[in-house]
Amino acid sequence: MRNDQDSPIRGYFNNIWLTVYTILVGMRTSLKYCFAKTVTVQYPDVAPVLQPRYRGFHFYEIEKCIACDQCAKACPVDCIYIEKSGPRKVDKETGLAVGGAMTRYAIDYAKCMFCGLCTDPCPTQCIHMGNVHDMSGYTRESMIVEFTELAKQGLQTPQPVWMQKDKLPKWAQVRKQEWLEFTRSDDKLTGKRDLRRQSMLRALEPSEPAKKKGKS
Ligand code: SF4
Numbered sequence: 001m002r003n004d005q006d007s008p009i010r011g012y013f014n015n016i017w018l019t020v021y022t023i024l025v026g027m028r029t030s031l032k033y034c035f036a037k038t039v040t041v042q043y044p045d046v047a048p049v050l051q052p053r054y055r056g057f058h059f060y061e062i063e064k065c066i067a068c069d070q071c072a073k074a075c076p077v078d079c080i081y082i083e084k085s086g087p088r089k090v091d092k093e094t095g096l097a098v099g100g101a102m103t104r105y106a107i108d109y110a111k112c113m114f115c116g117l118c119t120d121p122c123p124t125q126c127i128h129m130g131n132v133h134d135m136s137g138y139t140r141e142s143m144i145v146e147f148t149e150l151a152k153q154g155l156q157t158p159q160p161v162w163m164q165k166d167k168l169p170k171w172a173q174v175r176k177q178e179w180l181e182f183t184r185s186d187d188k189l190t191g192k193r194d195l196r197r198q199s200m201l202r203a204l205e206p207s208e209p210a211k212k213k214g215k216s
């Protein structure tokens, strides 16, 4: 049986054919996408469409957190940092956590994979994947979000850098307003203004029973 090695001329033309054929295959794919519906979003001029189960920067309810470390243990990249001044537990009457103060709850987004594994084991369901999708920083340190610091401002999720700018496209102005209302909303159940904010601030201080215990 003859092959290309037996016939250099046949090998030469075979190579030419293979080159032309593979180019045609590649061009066929390119041409197909030339006429397909475009999926590119002209962000930031146009709002991105987020799917309902999109996993963005976390949404954290400090007032319910008992600092049990379950989320940190579940995290595959060890990017959750938790510190407390004493044990915390849920007060059955209010459903809020009491005891020692939350002195730190931080997530390093330079490491986070947005896998959502931290949200599953939380016994008080106070850590959720949020829908903030665009946050950037100029240093690695700036990618660490201190949720305890955000709580002092009444915030439960980080504010994207673009929201802090004055000139925003129209969709972004609307989204900023929604974000502010969402993160700073009043307590929906009681209608009492700033109730949640007060609960958040209380979580940063030892609660009364813990204070008494500490004195004795
Ligand atoms: S989303 Fe995944 S990687 Fe990010 S903090 Fe949670 S468990 Fe860790």
Ligand code: SF4
Residues within 6 Å of the ligand: 064, 065, 066, 067, 068, 069, 070, 071, 072, 082, 121, 122, 123, 124, 125, 126, 127
């Ligand atoms: S967020 Fe949930 S799992 Fe993590 S420390 Fe707080 S209570 Fe525990």
